[in-house]
Amino acid sequence: MYRYVLYTLLGMGLFIPSVHARPVSYPGGWTLMTMNDGDKNTLHLHYSPNAKMSLGYKFEYWRDKEMTFNGVQMNNLLKRWNKKDSQANVYLKSGVGIAHSSEGKYDGDNSAAGFTGIATDWENRRFFASYENRYTEAGKIDDFFMQSARVGVAPYEGDYGDVHTWLMLQVEHTPESDDHVTVTPLVRVFKDVHLLEAGMNNRGEILFNYVFRY
Amino acid sequence: MKKFILTLIALTFISIPVAHAQTATNNVVYVDVxxxxxxxxxxxxxxxxxxxxxxxxxxxxxxxxxxxxxYKEGQSLEDEKVKSLINDAGYNVVNIRHEAPDVVLNDSEVSHE
Incomplete structure (x- = not known):
C-alpha cells in the first residue's frame, strides 16, 4: 500500500520532501528546531541576519549508525517565488563539523564530517509540497545519501493568530538502509511562534518535531 | 435645564475639532503583499x-x-522604507495605499473596465 502511494506521488511529479520548517527566518530572527524520528534526533539553532541565509549550530544523533554530529549549519535561500496566493522556495543546506561513532570497528572514532543538500517547497493556504535531499560524508565512519518528500493539505484556512492544522504524508528514501522507503502520515499544528508535528511511520516509529521562532 | 442644554451644545462643538484631529493624525497604510x-x-x-x-x-x-x-500619532514611515522592509523580509510589495481598500461599493459603483 505504502509503495503504491510512493509510486503515485512519483507519477504525479510530487516527490517533494520536507523543508519541514523553513530553514531561513526573517531578518534578526532566531529559530530552534528539533526533529525526531525512527532514524535520528536532531537539534538546530540558527540565526538569520537577513531573509536569505541563516547560520547556526547543528546536533544530530543517528540511532542505527550510532553516530553523532556536532557542527555548524548554513542555510541559503537560493530562490523564492512570491505569488499572490502561493510561495515557492529553493534552499541550499550545508553543514560542517565533527562526527563521532560509537559503533563496531569505529567505536570511539572521530572524523571531520559535512553534508549538503537542496530543499524546495511550495505552498498555498490549502496545499503543501516539499522535497529535500542530502549527502553526508563522515570520513571513515560513514557516508550516505537520503531524500524525502512531503505533501500536505489544510482541512481549513486559519486566519492570522489561529491554530493552523495540516495533514501531511512524508516519504523518505534512504538507499542504503534495510527499508529503503518509509512513509509517515503526520499532523502539523502551529500557532504563533510554535510549530509541532507528530506522526508514525510504516515501521511503527514515532515522528515528533518542534520548531520555535523568536 | 437651560444650563445642561448649553453644556451639551458646548461639548458637541468642542468634540468636533477633536474628532477631526484624531482622523488627521490616524496614519494608516495598507500594503498589498x-x-x-x-x-x-x-x-x-x-x-x-x-x-x-x-x-x-x-x-x-x-x-x-x-x-x-x-503608525503612532504624528509619525509614519516613507513608502520606500515600508517597501524595503517587506522586501528585505522576503516578500514582495504589490501596492501601498493610504486609504482604506474597500469601502463597500454598491453594484452601481463597481467599476466596469
Whole structure:
C-alpha cells in the first residue's frame, strides 16, 4: 500500500520532501528546531541576519549508525517565488563539523564530517509540497545519501493568530538502509511562534518535531 | 435645564475639532503583499515592523494579503522604507495605499473596465 502511494506521488511529479520548517527566518530572527524520528534526533539553532541565509549550530544523533554530529549549519535561500496566493522556495543546506561513532570497528572514532543538500517547497493556504535531499560524508565512519518528500493539505484556512492544522504524508528514501522507503502520515499544528508535528511511520516509529521562532 | 442644554451644545462643538484631529493624525497604510501564505509569514512581518519606532501595530489579513500598518500619532514611515522592509523580509510589495481598500461599493459603483 505504502509503495503504491510512493509510486503515485512519483507519477504525479510530487516527490517533494520536507523543508519541514523553513530553514531561513526573517531578518534578526532566531529559530530552534528539533526533529525526531525512527532514524535520528536532531537539534538546530540558527540565526538569520537577513531573509536569505541563516547560520547556526547543528546536533544530530543517528540511532542505527550510532553516530553523532556536532557542527555548524548554513542555510541559503537560493530562490523564492512570491505569488499572490502561493510561495515557492529553493534552499541550499550545508553543514560542517565533527562526527563521532560509537559503533563496531569505529567505536570511539572521530572524523571531520559535512553534508549538503537542496530543499524546495511550495505552498498555498490549502496545499503543501516539499522535497529535500542530502549527502553526508563522515570520513571513515560513514557516508550516505537520503531524500524525502512531503505533501500536505489544510482541512481549513486559519486566519492570522489561529491554530493552523495540516495533514501531511512524508516519504523518505534512504538507499542504503534495510527499508529503503518509509512513509509517515503526520499532523502539523502551529500557532504563533510554535510549530509541532507528530506522526508514525510504516515501521511503527514515532515522528515528533518542534520548531520555535523568536 | 437651560444650563445642561448649553453644556451639551458646548461639548458637541468642542468634540468636533477633536474628532477631526484624531482622523488627521490616524496614519494608516495598507500594503498589498505577495507571498503571504502562512502564519509564520505574518508573524515575521509583525516582528520586522515591531522594531520600527514609528509603528504602533500591524494587522495581517491572510485572506486579502493586505498588511495594515498603524503608525503612532504624528509619525509614519516613507513608502520606500515600508517597501524595503517587506522586501528585505522576503516578500514582495504589490501596492501601498493610504486609504482604506474597500469601502463597500454598491453594484452601481463597481467599476466596469
Amino acid at each position: 505577495n507571498g503571504l501564505v502562512c502564519d509564520f509569514c505574518a508573524r515575521a512581518l509583525e516582528k520586522v515592523f515591531g522594531k520600527q519606532d514609528e509603528v504602533a501595530d500591524i494587522d495581517v489579513n491572510l485572506d486579502t494579503k493586505v498588511i495594515t500598518i498603524n
